[in-house]
Amino acid sequence: MGKEIILHVEGLRTEFQTERGIVQAVNNVSFVLHRGETLGIVGESGCGKSVTNFSILKLVQYPPGRITDGTVLYNEKDLLQCSEDEIRTIRGKHIAMIFQDPLTSLNPVIKIWVQIAEALRLHQGMSKKDAKAKAIELLKLIGIPDAEQRADNYPHQFSGGMRQRVMIAMALSCNPDILIADEPTTALDVTIQAQILEIIKNLSQEHKTSVIMITHDLGVVAEMCDAVCVMYAGRIVERATIDELFYDPKHPYTIGLLNSIPRIDQDSEEHLHSILGAPPDLIDLPIGCPFQPRCTHAMEICAYKSPPEFSMGGDESRTVACWLHEKEHAHG
Amino acid sequence: MVNTDILLDVQNLKVHFPIEKGIIFKRNAGWIRAVDGVSFSIRKGESLGLVGESGCGKSTTAMTVAQLQASTAGKVFFEGRDLSLITPKELRRERMNFQIVFQDPYSSLNPRMRAGDIIAEPLRIYARKKIISISKKEVLEKTASLMDRCGLPSSSADRYPHEFSGGQRQRIGIARALSLGPKMIIADEPVSALDVSIQSQILNLLKDLQQELDLTFLFIAHDLAVVEYFCSRIAVMYLGHIVETADSKTLYNQPIHPYTRALFSAVPLSDPRSARKRKRIILEGDVPSPSVVRAGCPFMDRCPDVMERCKVETPTLSNLDKNHQVACFLYDSPGKER
Numbered sequence: 001m002g003k004e005i006i007l008h009v010e011g012l013r014t015e016f017q018t019e020r021g022i023v024q025a026v027n028n029v030s031f032v033l034h035r036g037e038t039l040g041i042v043g044e045s046g047c048g049k050s051v052t053n054f055s056i057l058k059l060v061q062y063p064p065g066r067i068t069d070g071t072v073l074y075n076e077k078d079l080l081q082c083s084e085d086e087i088r089t090i091r092g093k094h095i096a097m098i099f100q101d102p103l104t105s106l107n108p109v110i111k112i113w114v115q116i117a118e119a120l121r122l123h124q125g126m127s128k129k130d131a132k133a134k135a136i137e138l139l140k141l142i143g144i145p146d147a148e149q150r151a152d153n154y155p156h157q158f159s160g161g162m163r164q165r166v167m168i169a170m171a172l173s174c175n176p177d178i179l180i181a182d183e184p185t186t187a188l189d190v191t192i193q194a195q196i197l198e199i200i201k202n203l204s205q206e207h208k209t210s211v212i213m214i215t216h217d218l219g220v221v222a223e224m225c226d227a228v229c230v231m232y233a234g235r236i237v238e239r240a241t242i243d244e245l246f247y248d249p250k251h252p253y254t255i256g257l258l259n260s261i262p263r264i265d266q267d268s269e270e271h272l273h274s275i276l277g278a279p280p281d282l283i284d285l286p287i288g289c290p291f292q293p294r295c296t297h298a299m300e301i302c303a304y305k306s307p308p309e310f311s312m313g314g315d316e317s318r319t320v321a322c323w324l325h326e327k328e329h330a331h332g
Numbered sequence: 333m334v335n336t337d338i339l340l341d342v343q344n345l346k347v348h349f350p351i352e353k354g355i356i357f358k359r360n361a362g363w364i365r366a367v368d369g370v371s372f373s374i375r376k377g378e379s380l381g382l383v384g385e386s387g388c389g390k391s392t393t394a395m396t397v398a399q400l401q402a403s404t405a406g407k408v409f410f411e412g413r414d415l416s417l418i419t420p421k422e423l424r425r426e427r428m429n430f431q432i433v434f435q436d437p438y439s440s441l442n443p444r445m446r447a448g449d450i451i452a453e454p455l456r457i458y459a460r461k462k463i464i465s466i467s468k469k470e471v472l473e474k475t476a477s478l479m480d481r482c483g484l485p486s487s488s489a490d491r492y493p494h495e496f497s498g499g500q501r502q503r504i505g506i507a508r509a510l511s512l513g514p515k516m517i518i519a520d521e522p523v524s525a526l527d528v529s530i531q532s533q534i535l536n537l538l539k540d541l542q543q544e545l546d547l548t549f550l551f552i553a554h555d556l557a558v559v560e561y562f563c564s565r566i567a568v569m570y571l572g573h574i575v576e577t578a579d580s581k582t583l584y585n586q587p588i589h590p591y592t593r594a595l596f597s598a599v600p601l602s603d604p605r606s607a608r609k610r611k612r613i614i615l616e617g618d619v620p621s622p623s624v625v626r627a628g629c630p631f632m633d634r635c636p637d638v639m640e641r642c643k644v645e646t647p648t649l650s651n652l653d654k655n656h657q658v659a660c661f662l663y664d665s666p667g668k669e670r
């Protein structure tokens with residue numbers, strides 16, 4: 001099966017001007033998203049996941065933020081060069097987004113169905129009556145009980161899980177090509193998280209929607225994703241298919257992260273592996289590899305030269321940014 | 333009389349918060365039954381995990397056990413003493429034995445105090461109240477050794493909380509909780525706000541301290557993998573009730589209560605192969621409000637196996653065997669197998 005590339009991010013850099021100096025939030029990030037694929041972007045808080053996602057849709061506020069370099073190709077068009085009008089049509093209609101906290105993206109004084117219907121009318125030009133019917137149908141689809149009655153509720157009358165389901169309904173109402181989900185279940189309890197992940201999974205399969213799943217939770221990645229990029233200090237340090245990442249991780253950070261998670265079936269007598277120290281300040285990044293100060297395998301070169309992304313055996317979709325893996329990199 | 337092995341014994345604990353309506357003349361418009369008849373005990377050196385989804389009453393249970401929240405009914409015995417019957421002065425002394433560590437290392441530390449003073453504060457207060465006798469010099473020595481033991485560089489004693497990372501702030505909270513030499517630590521989501529690489533550092537620290545100091549833990553978390561790892565026994569809460577309790581291995585291998593089973597099956601597995609193979613139980617709907625008084629099992633409206641009886645009677649915890657209790661009518665008659 002030839003995999004069609006739907007989004008191609010290349011050399012993305014985003015920085016923030018702060019009192020203390022320039023924060024290099026996204027530092028030369030590149031990845032491709034294929035049609036129908038769910039791609040995970042995983043990393044600990046502050047590593048640049050959300051800023052990457054905001055940059056793709058030109059949602060970085062200036063000042064203090066600025067996209068300083070890179071291209072984001074969608075349908076052969078560079079989104080970063082699009083006019084504000086063009087990008088607005090793309091947002092919502094072609095590339096939809098859901099966030100961790102749905103309350104901030106729902107209007108508290110507008111009824112739930114009206115908010116869903118507005119999205120439908122804006123992008124699909126439906127009549128008010130049709131849009132209401134479709135909104136209720138969507139509410140049923142995402143498992144809101146008594147959808148006809150609940151459609152008249154306001155956001156605060158919905159629980160966190162229900163609000164997130166509404167966001168998904170709105171995001172998917174226009175059959176977007178791409179859904180970007182930024183920590184969509186982080187604020188939710190596990191049984192509700194399971195509901196939400198199931199909905200995203202089913203809907204994306206039915207509509208062949210590509211999904212970028214941003215999360216700090218490797219469990220969510222394992223459950224949802226086909227491929228994954230691991231981010232650290234604004235960079236992608238490893239990219240792999242889901243099985244490669246979990247069963248043959250290469251980057252010392254990825255390995256450390258995987259070993260740090262208590263496994264539900266792990267013997268409690270064992271010590272957990274942990275990574276020493278904490279992630280670096282994105283203002284005073286070390287000159288070499290950003291992980292070097294915490295890395296137990298650090299070599300001399302790591303301290304002064306930042307490793308490029310080595311592709312393993314020439315496979316562009318399997319890369320590791322670590323000097324330890326320079327040799328596995330196929331030359332030519 | 334009492335089993336001397338038991339450090340903490342909680343019997344039929346209830347905590348109901350009034351819902352007040354009206355601005356000037358407050359009238360009671362009902363009750364939030366945050367904790368509604370919870371019983372458990374913890375043996376010396378054991379760590380009991382309390383799990384359940386947000387709002388099920390874990391923190392309220394913790395605060396009430398720590399005597400920081402009044403109970404509506406029920407008893408808390410510490411080393412066989414009924415804490416509701418002792419004088420405030422005795423309680424102050426007793427408090428040295430159980431200390432609490434909170435989830436949020438950002439809000440639980442006084443931002444205007446230096447780390448060293450935060451850790452030393454309980455010692456100083458108890459010395460001032462003449463409950464313990466300790467010299468100024470000894471306080472400093474003790475603080476330095478606590479900091480060292482909890483992995484805080486001694487040079488950081490003069491720094492303020494905002495100058496520390498989340499993990500380090502949690503270390504300050506732990507060092508402070510240890511200052512009075514407690515027998516039991518009540519840890520309310522101590523690692524929930526931390527990233528995994530930091531979370532494992534703190535879990536390892538707590539585990540080492542437990543062994544070294546022979547500590548007993550009441551450990552609260554919503555992350556089942558964390559609790560499963562840290563605790564020897566687990567109690568599962570739902571809507572103010574304990575629905576199942578067993579040793580960690582048993583609970584993981586043979587969860588019995590329909591809620592426990594759904595909860596475990598909902599945990600994302602960091603293992604794609606098992607994740608693909610597994611059959612998940614997806615619960616419908618949300619947890620109901622704890623303010624609605626109703627008959628029946630607290631889990632009845634989401635339970636895939638609900639029966640007529642569950643809607644009228646409330647099941648109580650009964651023994652499956654000596655280490656495994658469940659509150660569910662499916663397992664009511666002894667010898668019944670699933």
Ligand SMILES: Nc1ncnc2c1ncn2[C@@H]1O[C@H](COP(=O)(O)OP(=O)(O)O)[C@@H](O)[C@H]1O
Nearest residue numbers: 016023025044045046047048049050051064282
């Ligand atoms: N508006 C802003 N001003 C200054 N720094 C910011 C701003 N937004 C994000 N950052 C910084 O950019 C980095 C990446 O943030 P983010 O992408 O939100 O991380 P995460 O991976 O947790 O989503 C962080 O160090 C953060 O402090």
Ligand SMILES: Nc1ncnc2c1ncn2[C@@H]1O[C@H](COP(=O)(O)OP(=O)(O)O)[C@@H](O)[C@H]1O
Nearest residue numbers: 349364366385386387388389390391392393622
């Ligand atoms: N001080 C309080 N006043 C009123 N209601 C409270 C108070 N503290 C907790 N509650 C309510 O009691 C229930 C249990 O809360 P809590 O013990 O914090 O749950 P958990 O820690 O399991 O998330 C919730 O419905 C919560 O809103």
Ligand SMILES: [Mg+2]
Nearest residue numbers: 049050051183
């Ligand atoms: Mg984020």
Ligand SMILES: [Mg+2]
Nearest residue numbers: 390391392521
């Ligand atoms: Mg709590």
